[in-house]
Amino acid sequence: MQKDSGDPALAQVRAAAASGDWSAVREVLEARPESEDRTELLWAVGDTAGVERWITGVLEAEPEAALPRLVAGIRHISWAWEARTSARAEHVSREQFEVFHARLRTAEEWLYEVAEREPRWISPWYGLQITGRGLQVGQATARSRFEAAVRRDPRHLGAHQQQLQQVCKKWGGSHEEMHAFARAAALGAPGGALLGQLVAVAHIEQWLSLDGGADYAYMMRSEVKDSLHEAAEHSYRHPDFVRHGAWNQVLNSFAMAFSLAGERGAARACFEATEGRATEFPWSYMNGSHPAAAYRTQRSATGL
Structure with missing residues (x-):
C-alpha cells in the first residue's frame, strides 16, 4: 500500500x-x-x-x-x-x-x-x-x-482538507456546512484542480457518520451520485488535470466514493487510473487496520 x-x-x-x-x-x-x-x-x-x-x-x-x-x-x-x-x-x-x-x-x-x-x-x-x-x-x-x-x-489541498474536517459534524460543524464548503471550494477552483476531492471526501464523511444500512442508503441517493460526477468532471476528468502532488489520493477518494455509491463504471475508471496503488487515506475509513485490503476488495468488485 x-x-x-x-x-x-x-x-x-x-x-x-x-x-x-x-x-x-x-x-x-x-x-x-x-x-x-x-x-x-x-x-x-x-x-x-x-x-x-x-x-x-x-x-x-x-x-x-x-x-x-x-x-x-x-x-x-x-x-x-x-x-x-x-x-x-x-x-x-x-x-x-x-x-x-x-x-x-x-x-x-x-x-x-x-x-x-x-x-x-x-x-x-x-x-x-x-x-x-x-x-x-x-x-x-x-x-x-x-x-x-x-x-x-488559494488551492492548497491540505489546507482545504483540514477545513473540511473542521466543519464536519464530528468537530462541531454540520453535514450541510461540510457539503457547502466542499462544493464551493471544488467548483470554485479552475478545471482540473485537486480540490474536487473534497466533494468525494464529504460524502464519505457522512457515510461514515451513519449507522449500518442508512450509510449505504445515503450513498445510493441520486443527488449524491450526481454531485460526485459533477465534481469528477471538474477535477480528474477535466483535460487540465495533471498528475502532480496528491493526484493519486484524489483518485483513490473518488474510487471509494463511487464504489460506495454503486457507480461501478466510474469506480473502475478511477481504480484503473491508480494503477493498483492504494493510498492510506481514505481507505483507512473502511478498514483502519488494513486499508490496502479495503482497496483490493472494492477494486475486485469492479471486475479488475
Whole structure:
C-alpha cells in the first residue's frame, strides 16, 4: 500500500530523520520550496519517532532559523496524537489528554514563531489548523487560520482538507456546512484542480457518520451520485488535470466514493487510473487496520 504520493524524496527525508541527520533533512526540505507544497515531506519527518529528541539541539544551534522550528512544530503535532491515540474521547485518560494538549501548545508556539519569521510560508498555518482542532479553539479562530493559509496558496489541498474536517459534524460543524464548503471550494477552483476531492471526501464523511444500512442508503441517493460526477468532471476528468502532488489520493477518494455509491463504471475508471496503488487515506475509513485490503476488495468488485 502506498501511504503517500510515491515521491522519492519522502523515503530520503524519512531515513534522514530516523538517523537524526539534520543536514540531510534540511537539504531535502530546502530543495522543495513552500510554493511547491512541502507539507507531505514535513509530515514524513514529523511522523518519525525520535525527532523530538534531536531537534532540540538543532534549535539551540540555530536560534534564528525558521525551518528547525517548523520541523519541531510538526513533530509535536504528530507526537501529541501519539499520546492521545486514535481512540474515542471517552476511552482516552485525563493524563493522555494533558500530554496531548501540552504537546499541541508547544507546537503552536513553534509554528507561530515560524509564521512571524517567514510570513509567506503556508506550512505553519496548515499546522495551526490541526493544532487548533485538537485544542478546540472554536470555529471562528479555525476559519481565520484556514483563511491565513489560503491567502498564501488559494488551492492548497491540505489546507482545504483540514477545513473540511473542521466543519464536519464530528468537530462541531454540520453535514450541510461540510457539503457547502466542499462544493464551493471544488467548483470554485479552475478545471482540473485537486480540490474536487473534497466533494468525494464529504460524502464519505457522512457515510461514515451513519449507522449500518442508512450509510449505504445515503450513498445510493441520486443527488449524491450526481454531485460526485459533477465534481469528477471538474477535477480528474477535466483535460487540465495533471498528475502532480496528491493526484493519486484524489483518485483513490473518488474510487471509494463511487464504489460506495454503486457507480461501478466510474469506480473502475478511477481504480484503473491508480494503477493498483492504494493510498492510506481514505481507505483507512473502511478498514483502519488494513486499508490496502479495503482497496483490493472494492477494486475486485469492479471486475479488475
